Amino acid sequence: MSERPVLGIIACNRMVGTEVAQAVVNRYATAAMRHADCAALIIPSLPDLMHAREVVGRLDGVLLTGTPSNVAPARYGDTAAGEGPFDPDRDRMMIELVEAVIVARRPLFGICRGFQEINVALGGTLRRDTSASETLLHHHAPDGVDFDAMFDHRHKVELVKGGILATAYDAPSIEVNSVHYQGVGKLADGLTIEAQAPDGLVEAYSARPNGAPLLAVQWHPEWATDANEQSQTYFRLLGQALRGAL
Numbered sequence: 001m002s003e004r005p006v007l008g009i010i011a012c013n014r015m016v017g018t019e020v021a022q023a024v025v026n027r028y029a030t031a032a033m034r035h036a037d038c039a040a041l042i043i044p045s046l047p048d049l050m051h052a053r054e055v056v057g058r059l060d061g062v063l064l065t066g067t068p069s070n071v072a073p074a075r076y077g078d079t080a081a082g083e084g085p086f087d088p089d090r091d092r093m094m095i096e097l098v099e100a101v102i103v104a105r106r107p108l109f110g111i112c113r114g115f116q117e118i119n120v121a122l123g124g125t126l127r128r129d130t131s132a133s134e135t136l137l138h139h140h141a142p143d144g145v146d147f148d149a150m151f152d153h154r155h156k157v158e159l160v161k162g163g164i165l166a167t168a169y170d171a172p173s174i175e176v177n178s179v180h181y182q183g184v185g186k187l188a189d190g191l192t193i194e195a196q197a198p199d200g201l202v203e204a205y206s207a208r209p210n211g212a213p214l215l216a217v218q219w220h221p222e223w224a225t226d227a228n229e230q231s232q233t234y235f236r237l238l239g240q241a242l243r244g245a246l
Contacts, residue, residue, distance in 0.1 A: 007039070009043065009062075012090045025065070028066070060106065066220060115204075118188075122189070124185070127184070139183065157176055157195040168236075176217075
């Protein structure tokens with residue numbers, strides 16, 4: 001059997017009992033491994049003990065996942081305290097990862113926090129009011145709903161004609177789940193919008209820094225992926241990228 005490409009998936013720091021553990025929610029790994037048809041390795045967010053460039057060269061691409069923590073506002077030049085939880089070691093590791101992946105010319109994909117992280121790492125900013133602003137849709141389900149119901153909160157996004165997503169879906173728009181309190185404020189230079197919500201909020205972007213593909217989405221294609229052909233398409237794009245075919 002031929003060897004499959006290897007995807008690196010960033011971990012976050014989470015409390016397990018009384019200790020801190022490196023954690024990746026299974027749905028990110030299983031969706032990628034199944035629908036991108038790849039093997040996977042977890043990249044620990046322990047920047048005091050290793051640098052991202054030590055591992056990136058051994059991987060065929062990297063995925064930055066969603067997680068409950070938020071990027072620290074200081075990372076994008078905001079002096080406000082913001083609202084946690086925060087994961088400073090993941091913030092450091094993701095900055096190093098984005099830089100190392102681009103230098104190594106490897107594909108880079110992002111989901112939810114990962115989407116926000118890449119924008120910040122490349123010089124963009126975030127806004128933290130995507131479910132409180134009077135000018136935006138509510139991009140998160142109301143408080144009090146159960147966990148599964150959060151992912152039933154959905155809206156349409158318009159796909160940019162000629163973009164990677166519009167081409168892959170062969171449609172002008174798709175409906176996506178919406179589970180985020182933060183979003184893109186200023187889009188980083190060099191990123192191209194792939195999708196926008198009806199209120200204008202950027203929901204997906206792409207780029208080819210140093211020649212390799214970069215594709216990130218604000219929504220959660222890893223949620224119930226096996227039952228959602230649209231979500232499977234995102235991970236098939238990841239599989240193509242890992243094989244140099246995107």
